[in-house]
Ligand code: B12
């Protein structure tokens with residue numbers, strides 16, 4: 444090819460409607476991939492169809508006007524059908540376009556993918572930066588793909604794959620293409636006014652939770668960036684693009700205590716001043732009790748730590764490697780440090796009943812995080828727990844594999860009953876929280892009132908929570924907020 448190939452990176456137009464209600468989130472993975480495609484000689488475009496609210500018609504129009512040589516789409520399990528449809532549209536417009544799917548789903552389900560869809564040319568297995576660069580170089584040279592490590596493809600009509608690609612040793616060597624984002628699009632609704640980024644300080648997790656795809660995706664490895672490199676990147680995003688709030692995409696940013704404390708110290712010393720949202724494990728929070736004040740000083744305002752269950756047998760079955768008592772302690776510590784605490788509980792196993800769900804809601808109230816979500820137990824087909832649950836899986840419609848819709852039918856409950864029970868559980872937790880708003884410091888109250896409004900107006904929980912909000916137990920300040928009047932919360 445005489446000119447630089449055009450590579451269009453696309454987010455599939457899929458919406459599950461929970462986390463998305465909190466803001467507009469950038470596709471960080473595509474930022475990294477685009478940087479490496481550019482360095483390899485392509486002209487990359489990041490087309491965030493999901494955040495733009497575009498549907499497949501809009502995508503067809505964009506494909507027709509941008510005329511890409513390569514269409515590269517990210518795919519988790521829930522977005523797989525829409526990701527394939529994007530490839531189908533590309534092939535209809537120009538069969539010569541090379542279509543690629545990457546991310547956690549094709550990494551594990553490439554055989555099924557190539558069996559069912561002829562519109563996907565390549566699947567990228569695992570970490571994508573070096574593989575996409577190699578694909579770009581092959582397209583430019585008019586060469587084949589069969590010798591590029593980390594690829595799945597079709598050979599003689601059958602699925603085939605090349606050798607595994609080793610992980611890149613240093614995360615600081617990556618070349619994120621921050622300049623390709625349409626920055627004004629990305630914002631965090633409950634936070635202070637300002638631009639929202641997703642950033643990465645580490646990749647991976649060495650634990651073995653049996654429901655989790657991430658430890659498998661990163662092959663139970665963990666790599667951390669140099670603290671200074673991460674912190675100066677955050678400063679650059681603040682100064683060049685006006686970033687005021689950032690979420691860490693890391694699975695477990697706190698694994699290495701010395702590195703993590705250095706990150707916190709640098710954020711404090713250099714007065715970075717960006718609000719940070721992150722997740723980590725409850726055992727690391729307990730470990731860090733003595734330095735939790737540094738988390739807050741460093742700008743961490745919102746911390747998610749997965750409790751998953753209050754029952755030790757269930758935690759052991761999940762291979763969570765935490766103690767139920769640790770979870771309570773961790774949430775108390777986060778609350779005590781002046782940070783918004785968020786957690787989730789996984790429900791919907793074969794033995795679930797309305798009574799066990801009611802018990803879980805009571806337990807969640809006792810744990811007392813600021814925010815709790817009740818998620819559907821979702822055995823990804825490649826998860827460690829899948830074989831033991833396979834016979835209970837009620838649907839292979841991947842669009843439902845979103846942690847919101849149950850895909851397992853409990854023995855004693857209908858699927859739709861389970862779906863409604865999950866929504867009611869989250870609704871009941873939040874209604875209780877709002878009845879006890881006066882127990883919280885004023886800034887947390889304001890934040891949670893904003894969150895409730897967003898959940899009601901923008902998420903799948905909206906209808907259920909609106910119905911509950913009309914009930915007699917509706918706190919007056921929430922009623923006022925929902926009615927569009929300023930919330931007046933007495934400061935007990
Ligand atoms: C940020 C985030 C979001 C953002 C997405 C922003 C975006 N457009 O990317 C928001 C908040 C919108 C979101 C929503 C949801 N998310 Co989410 N999200 C994450 C999170 C925390 C970080 C993702 C990230 O940026 N990682 C960092 C980058 C660098 O890594 P990466 O994305 O994996 O990309 C690398 C490789 O995968 C690969 N790659 C990825 N895509 C592609 C594409 C090509 C072409 C190539 C070559 C390579 C490639 O190369 C990249 C660089 O090495 C992950 C958990 C995690 N820690 O990863 C969950 C996660 C991906 N989300 C998950 C889920 C379930 C959802 C929701 C369904 C939840 C819900 N009910 O609302 C929705 C789906 C919405 C949607 N349309 O995608 C699950 C997916 C599980 C699974 N196995 O399918 C995860 C893993 C969390 C979990 N609980 O397990 N999410």
Ligand code: SF4
Pocket residue numbers: 648649650651652655656657658694695724749763
């Ligand atoms: S749930 Fe969290 S701690 Fe457990 S394996 Fe996944 S990323 Fe690691």
